[in-house]
Amino acid sequence: AQKVTQAQTxxxxxxxxxxxxxxxxxxxxxxxxxxxxxxxxxxxxxxLIRRNSFDEQNxxxxxxxxxxxKSTSSFNFTITASQVVxxxxxxxxxxxxxxxxxxxxxxxxxxLTVIP
Amino acid sequence: SQTIHQWPxxxxxxxxSPLSLECTVEGTSNPNLYWYRQAAGRGLQLLFYxxxxxxxxSEVPQNLSASRPQDRQFILSSKKLLLSDSGFYLCxxxxxxxxxxxxxxGPGTRLTVL
Numbered sequence: 001a002q003k004v005t006q007a008q009t010x011x012x013x014x015x016x017x018x019x020x021x022x023x024x025x026x027x028x029x030x031x032x033x034x035x036x037x038x039x040x041x042x043x044x045x046x047x048l049i050r051r052n053s054f055d056e057q058n059x060x061x062x063x064x065x066x067x068x069x070k071s072t073s074s075f076n077f078t079i080t081a082s083q084v085v086x087x088x089x090x091x092x093x094x095x096x097x098x099x100x101x102x103x104x105x106x107x108x109x110x111x112l113t114v115i116p
Numbered sequence: 117s118q119t120i121h122q123w124p125x126x127x128x129x130x131x132x133s134p135l136s137l138e139c140t141v142e143g144t145s146n147p148n149l150y151w152y153r154q155a156a157g158r159g160l161q162l163l164f165y166x167x168x169x170x171x172x173x174s175e176v177p178q179n180l181s182a183s184r185p186q187d188r189q190f191i192l193s194s195k196k197l198l199l200s201d202s203g204f205y206l207c208x209x210x211x212x213x214x215x216x217x218x219x220x221x222g223p224g225t226r227l228t229v230l
Contacts, residue, residue: 106160
């Protein structure tokens with residue numbers, strides 16, 4: 001079975017604080033892919049990052065960074081020096097080659113509010 | 117570059133009325149296409165996906181149906197809407213082929229059934 005858990009339902013931080021969004025996944029596949037999406041109030045899901053199971057290097061993109069650890073089946077997302085524009089719902093997702101039609105398994109999302 | 121369109125953006129329909137939501141993709145060929153629903157509470161539920169014209173797979177038995185009359189067009193329909201069909205409907209596309217390619221989402225349609 002494949003599953004993604006985002007235990008944090010809602011998080012509030014004050015602007016300029018750092019915040020980490022947790023994502024834990026379950027899969028029996030050896031080749032799989034992990035994703036993060038941002039859903040601002042407008043509703044559209046915006047793709048942020050894709051990671052494959054063979055690449056455990058952490059990635060940094062501006063204020064965003066991702067920590068992939070296969071040992072703990074986690075793919076956490078950190079926003080440094082948060083800004084009001086970071087307020088959104090963030091989704092973690094999992095897919096693998098065995099998924100017919102490239103199905104994604106989404107977590108339930110973490111709602112982030114950045115307070116000015 | 118690829119773009120994905122959905123219309124209408126918002127829709128208010130009475131219970132029992134029909135529904136037709138449209139999704140089109142530009143700038144790519146032979147995409148995989150998906151319909152998701154997001155009810156209040158944020159969870160994304162995959163409704164249908166299609167790997168080609170006329171090929172539709174349903175994930176959840178329900179009051180809805182999907183069709184793919186053209187390579188880059190995906191339509192979500194219902195003959196009679198239920199109150200429980202209210203929600204935010206998102207269309208997505210990905211490149212066809214092996215491997216879990218990134219899904220790219222459209223702007224969504226917000227449906228309210230009264």
